Amino acid sequence: MAGLDFAVVGPGRVGLQLARQFINHGGRCLGIRGRNPQRPTEIAPGLRDVVFDTWREPRLRAAPIVFVTVPDRQIADVATDLAASLALDGSVVLHTSGLLTADALGPCREAGATVGSWHPLQTFPPIGAREAVWTDVWCAVEGDPAACELGFEVAHLLGMHPWRIEPEHKAVYHAAAAVAANLSHVLVVLGGQLLQECGLRPEKGPSPLAPLVLASTRNALDARQFENLTGAIARRDHATVRKHLEVLPAPVAAVYRELQSYFEAKAGSGDASREQVTAESCRRHHPTR
Numbered sequence: 039m040a041g042l043d044f045a046v047v048g049p050g051r052v053g054l055q056l057a058r059q060f061i062n063h064g065g066r067c068l069g070i071r072g073r074n075p076q077r078p079t080e081i082a083p084g085l086r087d088v089v090f091d092t093w094r095e096p097r098l099r100a101a102p103i104v105f106v107t108v109p110d111r112q113i114a115d116v117a118t119d120l121a122a123s124l125a126l127d128g129s130v131v132l133h134t135s136g137l138l139t140a141d142a143l144g145p146c147r148e149a150g151a152t153v154g155s156w157h158p159l160q161t162f163p164p165i166g167a168r169e170a171v172w173t174d175v176w177c178a179v180e181g182d183p184a185a186c187e188l189g190f191e192v193a194h195l196l197g198m199h200p201w202r203i204e205p206e207h208k209a210v211y212h213a214a215a216a217v218a219a220n221l222s223h224v225l226v227v228l229g230g231q232l233l234q235e236c237g238l239r240p241e242k243g244p245s246p247l248a249p250l251v252l253a254s255t256r257n258a259l260d261a262r263q264f265e266n267l268t269g270a271i272a273r274r275d276h277a278t279v280r281k282h283l284e285v286l287p288a289p290v291a292a293v294y295r296e297l298q299s300y301f302e303a304k305a306g307s308g309d310a311s312r313e314q315v316t317a318e319s320c321r322r323h324h325p326t327r
């Protein structure tokens with residue numbers, strides 16, 4: 039890698055943790071720019087000496103590596119701002135959106151930078167929550183050849199697994215991450231709330247769901263298809279599924295039904311006599327739903 043000097047635009051969850059991680063691996067953070075001139079109140083340890091919010095710093099004006107870690111909807115505006123504010127000729131500008139491609143940084147490209155998208159397949163909770171792990175995280179890289187090359191080098195430096203994604207695959211790629219990590223997150227929180235309604239609400243310690251959810255997630259990660267799935271759907275225990283559908287909030291029951299149908303279709307029961315708990319059969323059993 040030519041040099042390890044970098045700047046970050048977007049002092050949020052990814053930006054601050056990336057800056058800290060890069061510094062821990064020998065990078066020199068020239069500055070971090072946010073939308074407002076104040077330092078974030080929640081600041082990652084290791085970033086206390088970093089300059090916040092100014093392009094007036096001469097060293098920042100020529101950062102060789104710029105990470106754009108703002109929300110997706112802000113990337114185009116930031117790219118325009120960067121092109122107008124920094125000397126980008128020869129710089130590499132990388133954004134961290136899972137969905138958008140390098141083209142979102144078009145103005146930086148026109149100003150002489152090479153541009154790319156650099157997306158860690160990881161979740162970054164707010165600073166102060168559980169710290170994000172970078173080692174062995176896969177990182178989807180796409181864009182101009184020089185930007186991709188640098189994106190690979192940065193990822194390797196941080197102990198990640200970079201891979202080249204085709205721009206046309208980014209929407210499906212990002213949807214896959216959302217289904218696996220975000221939808222499951224909503225369902226786990228919901229499951230915890232339902233358990234609380236049953237009186238299971240310990241004041242301290244990990245969630246009572248932890249052993250079940252962690253084991254089930256590990257089983258799912260080990261699986262090629264649905265061979266490790268347990269529970270009423272996998273057993274095709276339709277009476278039990280129907281009972282679940284009766285007691286769940288209607289929108290959750292609807293999702294449950296849809297996923298059950300999806301499982302039946304994908305797992306290919308091969309047994310036409312087995313009853314499927316489809317929306318239709320539920321309506322038969324529970325006409326009010």
Ligand SMILES: NC(=O)c1ccc[n+]([C@@H]2O[C@H](COP(=O)([O-])OP(=O)(O)OC[C@H]3O[C@@H](n4cnc5c(N)ncnc54)[C@H](OP(=O)(O)O)[C@@H]3O)[C@@H](O)[C@H]2O)c1
Nearest residue numbers: 048049050051052072073107108109110112134135161162
């Ligand atoms: N969080 C994740 O798990 C995760 C994982 C992988 C990739 N990503 C991607 O990483 C990017 C950032 O996500 P995030 O979760 O870190 O978002 P975030 O926590 O909301 O942080 C975004 C930061 O950008 C700042 N910002 C907004 N507009 C700006 C502008 N015009 N100029 C300078 N700074 C600006 C925000 O400031 P304010 O506080 O003033 O709004 C905030 O500090 C997104 O593209 C996201 O898709 C996120």
